[in-house]
């Protein structure tokens with residue numbers, strides 16, 4: 001059990017070498033075989049292909065068969081979840097899944113074998129015959145299922161293996177998408193995977209191996225998908241900021257001034273509030289709640305409360321990794337905001 005004591009900064013706890021190697025290999029090999037690469041030097045996959053996935057034009061089997069679809073076989077998202085007004089509220093809701101997921105994962109040891117290619121004997125899916133890690137295998141299998149039911153046609157979802165997605169088995173759906181076309185080429189999942197395995201897990205989990213590989217991998221898949229969604233929401237946040245100050249942003253975009261964009265989109269006081277809220281949520285979700293009403297328990301001394309994960313540590317992970325990567329997505333999106341228009 002973690003205490004409420006001040007957490008050691010994640011950056012000062014280097015990951016075991018084996019984990020660093022495993023994730024690096026998975027990222028570099030993944031770029032060649034389907035895993036998303038960092039988009040710093042260009043789109044991770046081709047623009048027309050990604051559009052096909054989003055629009056469902058690669059999904060003829062499904063579009064041809066639905067009676068509930070529109071005249072072109074495409075359904076429309078009737079929810080308002082991608083309207084710009086709902087973006088900040090969604091970020092706050094997503095915190096709950098992320099915090100619960102991190103606490104869930106922290107009950108298991110690091111279990112390094114899950115991240116090492118061949119560490120656990122799983123079927124290989126890399127075309128070049130190199131072995132996959134158990135996490136890569138589970139993530140890709142999960143995307144095969146989600147991909148069939150249009151998860152990755154939604155503009156707020158990003159696959160870790162976008163080049164390996166299957167055809168849809170249900171009709172395509174058209175989503176309201178307030179983003180500029182350049183958004184389609186931005187996918188930083190390879191960086192997110194690297195950060196999760198090498199920085200976040202070592203800050204969260206006990207060293208060692210408890211052999212709960214299946215539970216570990218399931219928690220990891222869910223956490224990676226939640227983190228990916230949260231971080232790529234930066235595209236929507238950036239779009240709302242652009243629309244609020246179009247002249248200022250346009251000037252910086254035309255100058256390709258990444259540092260200026262970062263300054264303009266950063267709200268230090270909002271970040272402080274996020275860290276405080278996340279820390280409070282981690283304190284609430286991470287304590288053992290008994291069947292007694294709080295009033296029957298009397299006043300509990302804060303120092304007596306045992307937490308599953310030190311709440312400050314979760315706040316730090318937000319400050320050090322999750323918010324900076326969300327801002328990186330915002331800058332990447334804004335730098336290309338005027339492309340293809």
Ligand SMILES: O=C(O)C(=O)C[C@]1(C(=O)O)C=C[C@@H](O)C=C1
Nearest residue numbers: 237266267268270271274323326
């Ligand atoms: O809420 C915003 O304005 C955001 O851009 C999101 C976010 C975050 O990741 O939580 C990122 C940058 C800001 O400095 C504050 C918060």
